[in-house]
Amino acid sequence: MSRKYRSPVMDRRSFVKIVTSALGSLMAAVVGLPVIQYFISPAFGKEAGDDWISLGTLEDYPFNTPTLFNFTLTKINGWERSSQSYGVFVLREEGKEVVVFSDVCTHLSCRVNWNPEKEGYFCPCHAALFDKHGNVLSGPPPRPMDRYETKLDGGQLFIHLREG
Numbered sequence: 001m002s003r004k005y006r007s008p009v010m011d012r013r014s015f016v017k018i019v020t021s022a023l024g025s026l027m028a029a030v031v032g033l034p035v036i037q038y039f040i041s042p043a044f045g046k047e048a049g050d051d052w053i054s055l056g057t058l059e060d061y062p063f064n065t066p067t068l069f070n071f072t073l074t075k076i077n078g079w080e081r082s083s084q085s086y087g088v089f090v091l092r093e094e095g096k097e098v099v100v101f102s103d104v105c106t107h108l109s110c111r112v113n114w115n116p117e118k119e120g121y122f123c124p125c126h127a128a129l130f131d132k133h134g135n136v137l138s139g140p141p142p143r144p145m146d147r148y149e150t151k152l153d154g155g156q157l158f159i160h161l162r163e164g
């Protein structure tokens with residue numbers, strides 16, 4: 001009479017089931033994790049808009065005349081990519097710290113222009129006028145022109161661009 005011996009812990013069928021399940025899970029992880037990472041990584045990526053932007057060499061800006069500098073930034077927000085143009089006025093005065101103003105009017109966000117005859121920044125939308133240092137002279141703007149934080153590094157002028 002032959003006797004079948006069985007393992008007290010696990011039979012062959014259970015062992016094969018467990019090994020197959022483990023290998024299946026491992027293969028799913030190997031294939032699935034990169035796919036999941038691809039889909040969720042943009043949501044955790046660094047957003048543009050909190051950077052130091054170079055405006056070039058400080059010596060290139062003349063004294064006492066606000067000088068316009070334009071640049072474009074591309075932002076990546078999740079899966080969305082968008083470009084935005086900026087304009088800033090650099091005011092360099094003898095013996096004073098350089099000041100950089102946004103060219104966006106503080107009333108309804110039109111772009112202001114430097115007007116040498118009026119010695120001020122003029123907003124064409126509602127005829128507002130700011131003085132050379134960004135203070136409101138006339139018109140509806142509720143506050144002076146916005147300024148950027150600046151730094152000098154190796155003769156290069158930088159502004160800190162912070163977006164909300």
Ligand code: FES
Binds near residue numbers: 105108
């Ligand atoms: S937007 Fe500049 S004055 Fe209204």
